[in-house]
Structure formats: structure tokens, C-alpha cells
Amino acid sequence: MADSVTIRELVKNTRLTVYYGEEYLDHRRITTPDISRPGLEMTGYFNYYPPERIQLLGITETSFSKKMSHEELLMIMRKMADPQTPCFVVSTGIEPPAELIQAATEQHIPVLGSKQTSSRILSNMSIYLSGVLAKRQSIHGVLVDIYGLGVLITGDSGVGKSETALELIRRGHRLIADDRVDVYQQDEQTLVGEAPKILNHLMEIRGIGIIDVMNLFGAGAVRSQAKIQLIVHLQNWTPDAQFDRLGNADDERQIFDVQVPMISIPVKTGRNLAIIIESAAMNFRARSMGYDATKTFDDNLNSLIQENSKRDEAAEAANEAKTTDDSASATKGKD
Structure with missing residues (x-):
């Protein structure tokens, strides 16, 4: 089990684009496969913010950021750019906000991008990290x-x-x-x-x-x-x-x-x-796929048992009928 993964390994194995921080790819390390979508953080709610996770921004987060002033957005991005944060990833081919680049530059945090949707790149990164970091x-x-x-x-x-x-x-x-x-x-x-x-x-x-x-x-x-x-x-x-x-x-x-x-x-x-x-x-x-040879054998065996049982019952019925006829013939002869 690996204790951590470098950002360069993540970029290589999930085909991400480096927007900023090429020189920090080998220094920043990922220690958890969990990935954060900082939607609430964009509104200023930081009571529970997992800084050790990759921070993934998609269409929702970037659209919301466009309604914020420069000062407000820069303040939010600086709070998100924690010293523990391994990297930021922006999905769907969206250009990273300038405030994100500025905050990441101050903390030497790489900013990465992907043309894939948030769901797809989230899945790809989770599968890769879960495999590498798993026990x-x-x-x-x-x-x-x-x-x-x-x-x-x-x-x-x-x-x-x-x-x-x-x-x-x-x-x-x-x-x-x-x-x-x-x-x-x-x-x-x-x-x-x-x-x-x-x-x-x-x-x-x-x-x-x-x-x-x-x-x-x-x-x-x-x-x-x-x-x-x-x-x-x-x-x-x-x-x-x-x-x-x-x-x-x-x-x-x-x-x-x-x-x-x-x-x-x-x-x-x-x-x-x-x-x-x-x-x-x-x-x-x-x-x-639903075919069980053992069940087929059991079914064949049960069918054979039923056929033999019917044959035995028919033979027994025939013997009883013959016995009855023989008894009737003997009684008639005596008369």
C-alpha cells in the first residue's frame, strides 16, 4: 500500500492538463482517495472543510463564482488554498478563475484541468487513487x-x-x-x-x-x-x-x-x-449467466424418477386388474 501519491502521478494516470504549478507536481502529495466538491465553501461556509482532499470545481462552482466580486472570490479562494490542499482540478474544459490562480500561486498549489465532465473526471480520479492508496x-x-x-x-x-x-x-x-x-x-x-x-x-x-x-x-x-x-x-x-x-x-x-x-x-x-x-x-x-449443469442434472433425475414412478404405478394397476380378472374367472368356473 502506498501512503501517498504525487500530483505528477495523478496527472499522468488520469490525463489532466497542468494550468499552473508544473514545478510543484513532485512536491505536493495526495494522501486520501476522497475528493471534495467545494459548493458550500463557495458561499463562505468553512465549518467543515477537508483541506487534505483534491478540490474539484465544475460548471456549478465556476458559474457561482462569476456572480461574486473580485475581492469576495479572492477571499474564498485563499481560504480554500490551504497548505494541506494537494491541488485544484477544474473540469469540463473551463478556464480557471484568475482569483483561483492567484490564491494557488501564493501557496504553491498546482491547478489542473480536464475536458471531461465533473462526474467522469471524479470517477477516474477516485478509481485510480482508491487502487493506489488501498490497503x-x-x-x-x-x-x-x-x-x-x-x-x-x-x-x-x-x-x-x-x-x-x-x-x-x-x-x-x-x-x-x-x-x-x-x-x-x-x-x-x-x-x-x-x-x-x-x-x-x-x-x-x-x-x-x-x-x-x-x-x-x-x-x-x-x-x-x-x-x-x-x-x-x-x-x-x-x-x-x-x-x-x-x-x-x-x-x-x-x-x-x-x-x-x-x-x-x-x-x-x-x-x-x-x-x-x-x-x-x-x-x-x-x-x-444463468445456466447451471447441476440443476439440469437434478431436473433430469427428478423427471426420470417421476417416469419410473408412473411406470411402476401403471404396472401395479395392471397386476391388480389381472388378479381381479383371474379371481372372477375362477369363481365363474366353480358355478
Whole structure:
């Protein structure tokens, strides 16, 4: 987890324009992903003003400022230009007010701009800052993109995670991280995994050593990050181990505040784990889209039971009718 982000990094990753303060981009730092829209502050209300946040001005704020006198607006901007304020951002291609530039100049605060709307640039900056400043957790495993689905392969050391991932890469899928996956929570339902910088594009294969996946298989074989949507846990097979055979089990693993679906796969000589994991990913996607093979099997089984029950009832009814006819014939013969 990074403690802060420089304004230059923000400009680079969200494509902002620098109106003023190029020389201060590396000195001012952002410590929170929260962004302020100073609407009330424009009216003079500073009882709760978060100076540590990026201050975003859009059409509403700049339109209101045009109705203010020069002295009044300069006073407001000087109050907003706090020593803690990392930067000002003006959206929608609006020219920053001269009073804002003057106040920012006095405190050496960069003034940035964007042609995007306030909502769009707010979203872009929030997503970027939330990812960079988020708390991270390292997980032992391999993260692979399988048909666009982020699959985290876990298991004990030596169970074959990296070798399985290598086979998946040869089958056209993409590596995100091997051995150690840095995970952070993007929102209430989303986890994102990425490789530590020192392990980018690298894998360790026992008996071979370190290999560079990008050099061996090309740029299309790697990704920088991916959402973790499924966990596949590789477990050594033992005769007494119990594994789900029908797909009814809904195991999950909690990472931060997110519950991630988890499948346990037994590892045994002769099993092609790459194809099994690939099939598990496709089956998970099919279930997410509403098709459940387990439900289809249950429906087929219930239909078969009902058909057999009807057949048995019909046979039983026929036997009862035959018994009744035989009894009637015997009685008539005696008469």
C-alpha cells in the first residue's frame, strides 16, 4: 500500500492538463482517495472543510463564482488554498478563475484541468487513487486470466500451481502474478490482484528456475492486473478426502470484506489440471449467466424418477386388474 501519491502521478494516470504549478507536481502529495466538491465553501461556509482532499470545481462552482466580486472570490479562494490542499482540478474544459490562480500561486498549489465532465473526471480520479492508496494483502498463489475471468490458483507449496499456470498460458490464457499476488479491495464487491513489481511477468518453475513469460510467449500472455472472481484450491488427493462431485457445494473464501467463490480440486497423477481449471472457469461463467449443469442434472433425475414412478404405478394397476380378472374367472368356473 502506498501512503501517498504525487500530483505528477495523478496527472499522468488520469490525463489532466497542468494550468499552473508544473514545478510543484513532485512536491505536493495526495494522501486520501476522497475528493471534495467545494459548493458550500463557495458561499463562505468553512465549518467543515477537508483541506487534505483534491478540490474539484465544475460548471456549478465556476458559474457561482462569476456572480461574486473580485475581492469576495479572492477571499474564498485563499481560504480554500490551504497548505494541506494537494491541488485544484477544474473540469469540463473551463478556464480557471484568475482569483483561483492567484490564491494557488501564493501557496504553491498546482491547478489542473480536464475536458471531461465533473462526474467522469471524479470517477477516474477516485478509481485510480482508491487502487493506489488501498490497503493490500499478499496471498500465496497464482493469478491467471482465463477467458477474461480472474482465477486465483491456491494450494500448498509444491502442489503444482505454477506448472498448471504455465500450461494455461500455453493454451492462450494470461498470467497476472505467480507465487505472490498483491490483492486490494476496489469496492464492496470487487477484489483486484496484481503482481509485486519485482515479480512482474516472472514465474518460478521447479527444475528450470525463473522464466520471463513475456519474453517467451509475448505481450499477449501477460496482464498487469485482474479482478479475482474465482478461487481454485489445489489439494493433494487422499483416499479419505471428501470432494464435491456434483457441484452442489458453495464454498467461499473471505478476502477483506468480499466473499469469493472457491472450488477445491484434487491433485492426482494423470489428471490434467490445466484443462480441469479451464473447464471450471467456463462452468463458473455459465452459472453466472444463468445456466447451471447441476440443476439440469437434478431436473433430469427428478423427471426420470417421476417416469419410473408412473411406470411402476401403471404396472401395479395392471397386476391388480389381472388378479381381479383371474379371481372372477375362477369363481365363474366353480358355478
